[in-house]
Amino acid sequence: MPELTWIGKDKVVNHHHAVPFRVLDKQYTSGEEGTGNKIIHGDNLAALKSLLPEYEGRIKCVYIDPPYNTGNEGWVYNDNVNDPKLKKWLHQVVGKEGEDLSRHDKWLCMMYPRLKLLRRLLSDDGVIFVSIDDNEIHNLRPIVNEIFGERNRIEQFIWKKSYGGGAKERFAITVHEYVLLYAKNIDRTDEIWLPPDPNSEERYYKLKDSKVEERGPYRIKPLEATKSMDRRENLSYGIPGPDSQDIWPKRQWWWSKERSFAALENDELVFTKARDGGISISYKQYMFGNDGKQRASKPFSIIDGIYTQKGTGDLLAIFDERLTLQFPKPVELIERLLQMMCAKDPDAIILDSFAGSGTTAHAVLKMNAADGGNRKFILIEQEDYAETITAERIRRVIDGYGEGTKVVAGSGGGFEYYEIGKPLFHEDGNLNEEIGIDEIRKYVAYTENLAAHKQVAVDNEQSPYRLGEQDDTAYFFLYEKDKLTTLDLEFLSKLKSRRKSMVLYADICLLTKQQLQKYGIIFKKIPRDITRF
DSSP states (O other): OOOOOOTTHHHHTTHHHHSOOEEEEEEEEEESSSOOOEEEESOHHHHHHHHHHHHTTTEEEEEEOOOOOOOOOOSSSOTTSOOHHHHHHHHHHHGGGGGGOOHHHHHHHHHHHHHHHHHHHEEEEEEEEEEEOTTTHHHHHHHHHHHHOGGGEEEEEEEEOOSSOOTTOSSOOOOEEEEEEEESOTTTOOOOOBOOOTTOOOEEEEEETTEEEEEOOOOOOBSBOOTTSOOOGGGOOOEEOTTSOEEOOSSOBSSOHHHHHHHHHTTOEEEEEOTTSOEEEEEGGGTBOTTSOBOOBOOOSEEOSOOHHHHHHHHHHHHSSOOSOOSOOOHHHHHHHHHHHHTTOTTOEEEESSOTTTHHHHHHHHHHHHHOOOOEEEEEEOSTHIIIIIIHHHHHHHHEEOOGGGOEEOOOOEEEEEEEEEESBOTTSOBOGGGOHHHHHHHHHHHTTOOGGGBOOTTOSSOTTEEEEETTEEEEEOOBTTBOOEESHHHHHTOSOOOSEEEEEESEEOOOHHHHHHTTEEEEEOOSOOTTO
């Protein structure tokens, strides 16, 4: 597979390994407690690494809207990748070469390690959506192919973002952007389906005992043939409709008269009242599955009818003032994308590490309110408006906003707001004991691949040092902040039950090699400075 190279690539390909683990410091809870929703303020590279102990392999869907690298310096989110924090990071990671990077080199250096961590966070059946435009689409696709695998590409959607414009265009009026969709493992990923639109104004009708029974809403395939087909007289005939009047096709039907009337007799046709007042006919197979439930539909690769202007209107309605953020994504766009992969998963965890104004969380809350789901969102935003715009928007969506005829009911829910805290380790490699025992235990369990549901709390019935059990192996972390701990026969004698094998962390081990083998113990030394003791 062809690979893209650029100045500094060799420095960033494995840089995600060198990013230190940091704790997430909870600042407050807004709305309901215990929802699992998070908004994190801070550098998204550090935040993504900090999410690994709890979320690696658990995220069902990632949506990101990274900087498009247009060269426009006037935005609140600096879109030329010249942010001082990023320039400092590039100097530290890439070195002097970073001083000679083009803006495309810088953008690639910024994106690569973040995509690496995003892939690790995805579940085996998870997917990632990436919004981008022509400035970097030619660079983005090769690195996503490299990280996710070219065979895991599902689609490159074209989003028709505008219905006009062009005053500043020199050669052509650009009215589209792109949304790349990749799977972590396409063999484990469900097919894409859009659920029926619950807000559709169109209804369908069913003939029953010469009466019309109204149903709906719907999303179906018409029985009428397209204009591109040669007209055949035997496919042009009237079909009795709900009002007993014959319905004639504009051109012709797909089926013969005999087949259509047999379907009519067997109650297999659906009569649809269109927006223009007319009636069309569809085959029920396209609308219902064998279980009788309404079917969803596969999406088109071109997304039309949702425009950037709507995103600006969303924020104006919520804040009742025009914000400095330009071109926020419309909530309907993100909702449609998430529906493709998460409509069938009411407990999906959805991550956006370039959160901006918080559109992704808004879309998640709308989906939950519509179908009673319990999907969770995690937002990461590094800019200073993470609290005043991102979090504030979600607060208002949860509580409700607007006045008079423009009132929008609250979705309900809540979230926890975090800042990125201290690293788990000092630069000398020793444990940062100021972060607290809970964070230390969580990290140790993660390094041992001990699943979250297999872990136990400090106050468990067996031992405060017990981390949990998995695959017939017990894990213990013998740690006290202000004294050394010792693994010896006395400690083993106090254990109420044992497993075939045990992994035990401690400061000192007094067991012989033969004793370790006898009891099936793997000893690991806690990395901390013991000279102070």
